[in-house]
Amino acid sequence: MTRVLPDIAKAAESASALGDTQPMVLTRARRRLGQSDLRVFPLAIGGNVFGWKADTDTTTDILDTYAEHGGNFIDTADSYAGGRSEIMIGNWMRDRRNRAEIVVATKIGKSADNPGLSAGAVRRAVDASLERLGTDYIDLLYLHIDDHTVDFEETLLAVDDLVRAGKVRFSGASDHSGNRLIEARVIAAQLGVTPMVALQNHYNLVHRKEFEGDLARAARQQRLGVMPRFSLASGFLTGKYRTRADLARNSRGKESAQYLNKRGLRVLATLDQVAWEQRVSVGAVALAWLLSKPDIVAPVAxxxxxxxxxELVAAAHVQLSRHQLAELDRVSV
Structure with a gap:
């Protein structure tokens, strides 16, 4: 089994130490999110652990550190920790008095209180999210599911009503095929409603095919800003899991078991080498690979x-060489 070489491990530790003393060194220009006027840090901090694996103090520490390094893009959902994630983010923004500086993305459709994407569910879900977040508007609202039980027109009209009311600034898709993205754009044109500007999808070095086809073409054609989720393959692309014993030691190991094969280990070996060359962590290189791809705005991690x-925000500072990108492309196909 491939192991991290000692000097590579030291390079990652050195990169982490750099973040302790010189946080702003890792800041780079923000990226425009699709055709919106939102400009975001090229890494969205995921709120799925807030209120679950991260308590209030830990969540505050995470968000403070992210903001100190130039981060301004927080990703959550009304279903994360039964809504507690939104509450904790809202409390942090209130305490820090920084709502105007933060781009908040949340998702609707999966919560137990307001399931689905009927017009009524959309309105109720957004009002509930606004209350939990302690804000008057959501910067980016994702449709967390593709609800085939409701006419797409009904959902898109409901979202447009919220945009016109000032409760939502922009919208995006999170679980839709390329064909459904095209359908949404056609409906938006026919009805004169606000088109979606963003796509969140499953995409990383060891999960490429789902995106690199119809979804990528639709995103390019519609100039959608793409925010990959599972960008680190449930921790596999951080180098945390290299043996079956590693999987057994962690409760989330089973989610990465599918990647622990010859291909996955080749990817990790290449990430190890590039991490050593770049003096950053393995995970930062995996995120930097995503950031090198067309239309990718900010991976969610x-x-x-x-x-x-x-370690994660260091990805925004990494400029991979053509050779490094070619090797990562080659071993991950």
Whole structure:
């Protein structure tokens, strides 16, 4: 089995230490999110662990560290921790008095209180999210599911009503095929409603096919800003899991078991080498690979502590060489 070489491990530790002393060194220009006027840090911090794996103090530490490094893009959902994630984010923004500086993305459709995407469910879900977040508007509202039980026109009209009311600034898709994205754009044109500007999808170095086809073409044609979720393959692309014993030691190991094969280990070996060359963590290189791809605005990645945040935000500073990108492309196909 491939192991991290000692000097590579030291390079990652050195990169993490850099984040402790010189956080702003890792800041780079923000990216425009699709055709919106939102400009975001090229890494969205995931709120799926807030209120679940991260308590209030830990969540505050994570968000403070992210903001200190230039981060301004928080990703959550009304279903995360039964809504507690939104509450904790809202409390943090209130305490820090920084709502105007933060781009908040949340998702609707999966919550137990307001399931589905009927017009009524959309309105109720957004009002409930606004209350939990302690804000008057949501910057980016994702449709968390593709609800085939409701006419797409009904959902898109409901979202447009919220945009016109000032409760939502922009919208996006989160679980839709390329064909459904095209359908949404056609409906928007026919009805004169606000088109979606963003796509969140499953995409990373060891999960490429789902996006690199119809979805990528639709995103390019519609100039959607793409925010990959599972960008680190449930921790596999951080180098955390290299043996079956590693999987057994962690409760989330089973989610990465599918990647622990010859291809996955080849990807990790290449990430190890590039991480050593770039003096950053393995996870930062995996995120930098995503950021090199067309239409990718900001991968979504979660952290359970401030140290992890420092490693993740380093991705925004990494400029991979053509050779490094070619090798990562080659071993991950």
């Amino acid at each position: 979660s952290a359970t502590g401030a140290d992890q945040v420092r």
